[in-house]
Amino acid sequence: MEITKNEDAQFMLLAGFIIAIGLVITTVMLNNIIFESNMAGEAGGDPIKYDVVNLMRISGDEMKSAYRNATNVSAPNDKMIANFTVQMNNFSANLPKIYALHGEGVNVNWDVNNWKNGYYANFTDNGTASGAANWTVIENVMDSNITVNLTTITTPFNICVTSSTKTWQINFTTAPENRTISSSQIIANISSPYTISIINGSNASGKFNIKGNASGKNFIRSRDYILYSTVTLSTSIMRANITIPVSVPW
Amino acid sequence: MNPKNFLKNEDAVSITVGFILILFITILVFSATILSFYTLTLHSQQAAMRESFDILGSGFVARVTSMDTLVNITRSNGGTVNQVEYDFSIPATIANEGYGINITKERIFLDAENDAKAWIPFNSSYNITEQIYSNAQDYRLSYDNNTNSMIIEQQ
Numbered sequence: 134m135e136i137t138k139n140e141d142a143q144f145m146l147l148a149g150f151i152i153a154i155g156l157v158i159t160t161v162m163l164n165n166i167i168f169e170s171n172m173a174g175e176a177g178g179d180p181i182k183y184d185v186v187n188l189m190r191i192s193g194d195e196m197k198s199a200y201r202n203a204t205n206v207s208a209p210n211d212k213m214i215a216n217f218t219v220q221m222n223n224f225s226a227n228l229p230k231i232y233a234l235h236g237e238g239v240n241v242n243w244d245v246n247n248w249k250n251g252y253y254a255n256f257t258d259n260g261t262a263s264g265a266a267n268w269t270v271i272e273n274v275m276d277s278n279i280t281v282n283l284t285t286i287t288t289p290f291n292i293c294v295t296s297s298t299k300t301w302q303i304n305f306t307t308a309p310e311n312r313t314i315s316s317s318q319i320i321a322n323i324s325s326p327y328t329i330s331i332i333n334g335s336n337a338s339g340k341f342n343i344k345g346n347a348s349g350k351n352f353i354r355s356r357d358y359i360l361y362s363t364v365t366l367s368t369s370i371m372r373a374n375i376t377i378p379v380s381v382p383w
Numbered sequence: 384m385n386p387k388n389f390l391k392n393e394d395a396v397s398i399t400v401g402f403i404l405i406l407f408i409t410i411l412v413f414s415a416t417i418l419s420f421y422t423l424t425l426h427s428q429q430a431a432m433r434e435s436f437d438i439l440g441s442g443f444v445a446r447v448t449s450m451d452t453l454v455n456i457t458r459s460n461g462g463t464v465n466q467v468e469y470d471f472s473i474p475a476t477i478a479n480e481g482y483g484i485n486i487t488k489e490r491i492f493l494d495a496e497n498d499a500k501a502w503i504p505f506n507s508s509y510n511i512t513e514q515i516y517s518n519a520q521d522y523r524l525s526y527d528n529n530t531n532s533m534i535i536e537q538q
């Protein structure tokens with residue numbers, strides 16, 4: 134029975150090993166717990182949607198601007214469209230460089246068929262046949278001149294000028310018709326400030342231009358054509374390709 | 384035995400027997416500690432899964448709502464959505480458990496076999512009814528213009 138009398142501490146060594154292994158096991162388990170409770174997934178909002186909306190917006194604004202610049206000088210239609218294309222080409226060549234810095238690939242295309250062929254827009258909110266037919270162009274107007282060039286009409290179609298107490302309805306019945314309603318004509322019928330609305334806008338197509346002063350500021354609401362802008366945006370995880378109508382010049 | 388002697392007696396047991404006693408006590412204490420940790424891990428596994436489900440689900444909801452917003456904005460402008468697609472991956476296991484995700488127009492529901500569940504309510508304007516499982520990881524969420532609905536396809 135040498136082992137019971139041996140005091141060289143071999144069992145203490147063994148105990149040391151057991152404790153060491155125990156510590157390792159405990160550490161691994163604790164580590165697992167910490168890891169699981171901290172496992173983060175993909176959370177938070179999605180910032181790419183703002184980039185897409187922004188791209189839709191700026192490409193629309195650029196088309197409006199290019200249209201205004203191109204139509205500012207009197208020239209044949211083909212020449213104006215060529216000038217418009219120059220500005221848009223410039224825009225669409227530079228835009229991808231800016232977005233590329235954010236890791237996004239973008240492309241902008243435009244469709245000027247309506248302009249080229251002289252297809253005027255509907256008098257709806259967004260200019261398309263399916264857009265809202267009854268809509269308010271502008272509120273709180275002090276004075277304004279309204280020019281309407283109708284190309285097609287199915288009655289009823291009218292423009293309503295409404296003050297807080299009274300409504301003056303301007304009816305249109307025949308097309309083609311160019312009509313200008315001056316500030317003094319409006320004031321003779323209704324007192325300012327007033328609201329200008331279009332009623333049954335889907336029944337007619339053509340151009341309009343409303344210039345004046347509202348809420349102390351000058352404004353222009355004008356539409357010649359509806360052009361289409363197609364924007365594509367792609368990132369490593371997302372792709373979007375969206376076509377939106379753009380009302381030009383404003 | 385004389386009580387006086389008992390108090391002064393330091394014979395106790397031999398070092399070997401003492402060691403064996405101490406070892407038993409150590410083993411008992413360690414087993415108790417490890418067992419208590421084990422139940423703790425079980426609890427923390429469920430809690431961790433619920434937490435992960437919440438994070439995963441919210442990330443997914445963010446995509447669905449952002450797709451919803453994009454489509455709504457485009458349609459209100461009279462535009463056309465030709466394509467909106469999101470690629471997303473889900474982890475194969477969360478805390479070593481497979482799971483399923485059920486998505487409808489009003490809510491997203493994640494659950495696993497060990498009863499860990501999470502609901503995330505949301506509201507989308509377009510139809511979506513999908514059930515996906517973690518046995519495949521890569522999916523694509525896209526908007527279908529013809530049916531006005533959102534679909535999820537495995538990649």
